[in-house]
Amino acid sequence: MFIKNYIKNIFSAVKSLLVGMKRTLYYFTHHKEIITQQYPDNRDTLILPERFKGEVVMPHNENNEHRCTGCTACELACPNGSIKVITKFDISPDGKKKKAIDKLVYHLELCTMCNLCVEACPSDAIKMAQTFEHSVYDRNQLTKTLNNPGSKIMDGVE
Amino acid sequence: MWSFSNIANLVHEVLAEHFNPAITLAIEMVIAGVSVIGLFAILGLVLVIMERKVSAWMQIRLGPNRVGPKGMLQSLADTLKLIVKEGMTPNGADKLLFNLAPFIAMIVAMLLMAPIAFAKDLQMWDLNIGILYVSALSSVTVISILMAGWSSNNKFSLLGAMRSGAQIVSYELSAGLSALAIVVLTGSLQISEIITSQANGWWIFKGHIPAIIAFVTFIIAVTAETNRAPFDLAEAESELTAGFHTEYSGMKFALFFLAEYVNVFIMCSIAATLFFGGWMPLHIGNWHKFNHVMDFIPSSIWFFGKTFFLIFVIMWFRWTFPRLRIDQLLDLEWKYLLPITMFNLLLVTAVAILGWHF
Amino acid sequence: MKGSTIVFYLLALLTLVCGILSVSTRQIFRAAIYLLFTLIGIAGIYFWLDYQFIAAVQIVVYVGGIVVLIIFSIFLTQQTGERLPRQKPGRKIFSALAVFCGFAFTMLQVFQHEFTGTLEEGAQPSVQNIGKLMLGTQNGGYALPFELVSMLLLAALVGCIVIAIKNKEEAK
Numbered sequence: 001m002f003i004k005n006y007i008k009n010i011f012s013a014v015k016s017l018l019v020g021m022k023r024t025l026y027y028f029t030h031h032k033e034i035i036t037q038q039y040p041d042n043r044d045t046l047i048l049p050e051r052f053k054g055e056v057v058m059p060h061n062e063n064n065e066h067r068c069t070g071c072t073a074c075e076l077a078c079p080n081g082s083i084k085v086i087t088k089f090d091i092s093p094d095g096k097k098k099k100a101i102d103k104l105v106y107h108l109e110l111c112t113m114c115n116l117c118v119e120a121c122p123s124d125a126i127k128m129a130q131t132f133e134h135s136v137y138d139r140n141q142l143t144k145t146l147n148n149p150g151s152k153i154m155d156g157v158e
Numbered sequence: 159m160w161s162f163s164n165i166a167n168l169v170h171e172v173l174a175e176h177f178n179p180a181i182t183l184a185i186e187m188v189i190a191g192v193s194v195i196g197l198f199a200i201l202g203l204v205l206v207i208m209e210r211k212v213s214a215w216m217q218i219r220l221g222p223n224r225v226g227p228k229g230m231l232q233s234l235a236d237t238l239k240l241i242v243k244e245g246m247t248p249n250g251a252d253k254l255l256f257n258l259a260p261f262i263a264m265i266v267a268m269l270l271m272a273p274i275a276f277a278k279d280l281q282m283w284d285l286n287i288g289i290l291y292v293s294a295l296s297s298v299t300v301i302s303i304l305m306a307g308w309s310s311n312n313k314f315s316l317l318g319a320m321r322s323g324a325q326i327v328s329y330e331l332s333a334g335l336s337a338l339a340i341v342v343l344t345g346s347l348q349i350s351e352i353i354t355s356q357a358n359g360w361w362i363f364k365g366h367i368p369a370i371i372a373f374v375t376f377i378i379a380v381t382a383e384t385n386r387a388p389f390d391l392a393e394a395e396s397e398l399t400a401g402f403h404t405e406y407s408g409m410k411f412a413l414f415f416l417a418e419y420v421n422v423f424i425m426c427s428i429a430a431t432l433f434f435g436g437w438m439p440l441h442i443g444n445w446h447k448f449n450h451v452m453d454f455i456p457s458s459i460w461f462f463g464k465t466f467f468l469i470f471v472i473m474w475f476r477w478t479f480p481r482l483r484i485d486q487l488l489d490l491e492w493k494y495l496l497p498i499t500m501f502n503l504l505l506v507t508a509v510a511i512l513g514w515h516f
Numbered sequence: 517m518k519g520s521t522i523v524f525y526l527l528a529l530l531t532l533v534c535g536i537l538s539v540s541t542r543q544i545f546r547a548a549i550y551l552l553f554t555l556i557g558i559a560g561i562y563f564w565l566d567y568q569f570i571a572a573v574q575i576v577v578y579v580g581g582i583v584v585l586i587i588f589s590i591f592l593t594q595q596t597g598e599r600l601p602r603q604k605p606g607r608k609i610f611s612a613l614a615v616f617c618g619f620a621f622t623m624l625q626v627f628q629h630e631f632t633g634t635l636e637e638g639a640q641p642s643v644q645n646i647g648k649l650m651l652g653t654q655n656g657g658y659a660l661p662f663e664l665v666s667m668l669l670l671a672a673l674v675g676c677i678v679i680a681i682k683n684k685e686e687a688k
C-alpha cells in the first residue's frame with residue numbers, strides 16, 4: 001500500500017511538472033504571444049489591458065453635468081484618504097435645501113488605484129481612467145478637483 | 159585530417175626545441191590556463207544572454223533588445239559595468255576570507271574543466287578517475303559558499319550559506335550514484351573510455367530504462383548542486399536578498415556569477431558525456447552508412463550541441479518551476495531521489511551482469 | 517632543479533604553513549579554513565605522486581565531507597567571529613613539547629626503518645587494481661578489513677537513528 005502510494009506520488013509529480021514545462025515551451029516557441037509594450041517607442045499605438053487603472057476621474061456630459069450626489073461614500077471607502085468631498089447646500093427651485101458637492105478633491109499622490117471608491121459610489125459618478133503619464137515637477141499639481149468648475153448634478157440622479 | 163592532438167604535439171615540439179623541460183611545462187601550463195580563462199569569458203557572455211533570452215521568451219517577454227542586434231551584446235555591456243564598479247568589503251567582515259571566497263569558487267570551476275573532452279583529442283587531462291575527480295572537486299564548491307556566507311558578517315549571507323551547504327552535501331549523493339550507473343555499464347571511470355564505449359550508440363539508448371532513470375535523477379541532482387532554481391534556496395531573492403553573495407559587488411560578485419554559469423556548463427557537459435556520448439556522433443549499432451554520414455559533422459559541434467541542449471533544459475526548469483521550501487528540498491533528496499538512485503544502481507548492475515543492454 | 521621538484525616543494529610549503537596557521541589562529545572559522553588548505557595540499561601531493569584515486573578520495577572525504585561538517589558545527593555552536601582567548605603559556609609549552617615528541621618519534625621510526633629496495637614492478641594504482649584488492653579474499657586481499665569497517669559504519673548509522681528517533685512518550 002505504501003509502495004503503491006509512493007510510486008503513484010512520483011508519477012503524478014512528474015506528470016504535473018511536465019504539464020508546466022509544456023506550457024513554457026509553448027510560450028518559448030510562440031513569439032507572437034509576447035505581451036511586452038515597447039513604451040515610449042509605441043506611444044501612439046500603445047494597447048493597455050482592459051483592467052489597467054491610472055487615476056480616478058469623474059465623467060461629465062456635454063452640458064457639464066456629473067452624477068455625484070455628494071454622499072461621501074467614496075471618501076469613507078478610501079483606505080488612505082485620497083478623496084475629500086466638500087459639500088454645500090443648493091436651494092432647489094421649489095425652495096428646498098439640497099445637498100450637493102462643492103468640490104471633490106482627489107489626491108493622486110496618495111491614491112493606490114485600488115478601485116474601492118468606484119465600487120462604493122452608489123450613483124456611478126466616478127471611474128478609473130487609463131492615463132498614466134502623471135509625472136509633474138510640483139506635487140501640488142497632483143491634488144486635483146474632479147468636478148469641473150460650474151458643473152452641476154445631472155437631472156434624475158438621487 | 160587535422161586534429162587537436164596534432165596541434166598540441168606541434169606546440170610541444172616547438173617549445174621543447176627552444177627551452178628546457180621545466181620551462182616548457184610552465185609555458186604549456188600558461189597556455190592551458192589562458193585558454194581556459196578565455197573559454198570562461200566566452201561562456202559567461204553566451205550563457206548570460208542565453209539565460210536572459212530564454213527566460214524572457216518563456217515568460218512572454220522580449221528580453222534585452224537595446225544593445226546590439228536584438229540585444230545580443232547586452233552581456234558585454236553588463237560585463238563592462240561590473241568591471242568598473244567598486245568591489246566593496248563591508249566593515250566587520252573577515253577581510254581575508256571575504257576576498258578569497260570568490261576566487262576559490264572560480265579556481266574550482268577551472269579545475270573542473272581539466273578532464274572534459276571538448277572534441278575528439280581535445281582534452282586537457284585524461285586521468286584514470288575522471289568521473290570521481292569531477293564529483294570530488296564539485297564538492298569543494300560548497301566551501302567557497304560557506305566561506306562567503308560566513309565572512310560577510312550578515313545574517314542573510316549566513317542563512318544562505320547554511321542552506322546551500324545542506325543542499326549540496328545531500329544532493330551530491332544522488333548525483334554520484336546516478337553517474338555510477340553509467341560507470342557500471344562502461345566499467346571505467348576514465349572520460350575517454352566512457353566516450354569510446356558509446357561508439358555504437360549512446361548509453362541513454364543502449365542502457366534503456368535504468369539509463370533513462372539515471373539521467374533524470376542526475377539532471378535533478380545537478381540542478382540542485384549548482385544552486386539553480388527551483389533549488390536556489392541559497393540565494394532566494396525574496397527571502398534572503400541574495401543569500402551568500404548579498405555583500406559582494408563589482409568583479410567579486412561577477413566571479414561568483416560566472417562560476418555558477420561555468421558550473422552549469424561543466425555539469426551539463428558531464429551529463430552529455432555520460433549519457434549522450436560526449437563528442438561521439440550519433441551512431442546506431444551496425445548502420446555503417448548512417449554512422450559514416452554522422453561522422454562528417456565535427457565532433458566539437460556534437461559536444462557543444464548536446465551540452466547546450468542540456469543547459470537549455472536546466473534553464474527550462476528554472477523558468478517553469480517555483481522554488482522549493484527547505485524541508486521539501488530535503489524530502490525530495492532523502493525520501494525520493496536517494497532510494498530511487500540506489501534501486502536504480504541495483505537494476506543497472508543486474509542489467510550489466512546479465513548483458514541486457516545493447 | 518626539476519619542475520616537478522619545485523611543484524613538490526610548493527605543495528609541501530602550502531601544507532605546512534596552513535597546518536601551523538590552523539593551530540595558531542585565534543578565530544575558529546579561520547582554523548577550519550586553514551585545515552581545509554592543509555588537506556588540499558596533501559591531496560595535491562597525492563596527485564603529484566600520481567595516486568589519483570587516493571587524491572580524489574582525500575578530497576571527497578576530507579575536504580567535501582569532514583571540513584564541511586566541521587564548518588557546519590561551527591556555524592551552529594560557536595559565536596563565530598569572536599576571537600578565542602589567548603592560551604596560558606604553560607599550555608603552550610606543553611603542547612609544543614607534545615608536538616615535538618610526536619615528531620621526534622615519527623622521525624626516529626623513519627630513520628631506523630630499513631627500506632629494502634626491490635626490482636619488482638609496483639602495482640599500478642589504477643581503480644581496477646584497487647577494487648580487486650579491496651574485495652579480494654586471497655593474495656593480500658583486503659576483504660576482511662573492508663567488511664569490518666563496513667560493520668563499524670553500520671553500527672554508527674544504527675546509533676544515529678537510535679539517537680535521532682523520537683520516543684513516543686516523550687513526544688506526548
Ligand code: SF4
Nearest residue numbers: 078111112114115117
Ligand atoms: S482608488 Fe482607492 S486609493 Fe484611490 S481614491 Fe479610490 S479608494 Fe482611494
Ligand code: SF4
Nearest residue numbers: 068069071072074121
Ligand atoms: S463620487 Fe459617488 S460616492 Fe463619492 S460623493 Fe459622489 S456620489 Fe457619493
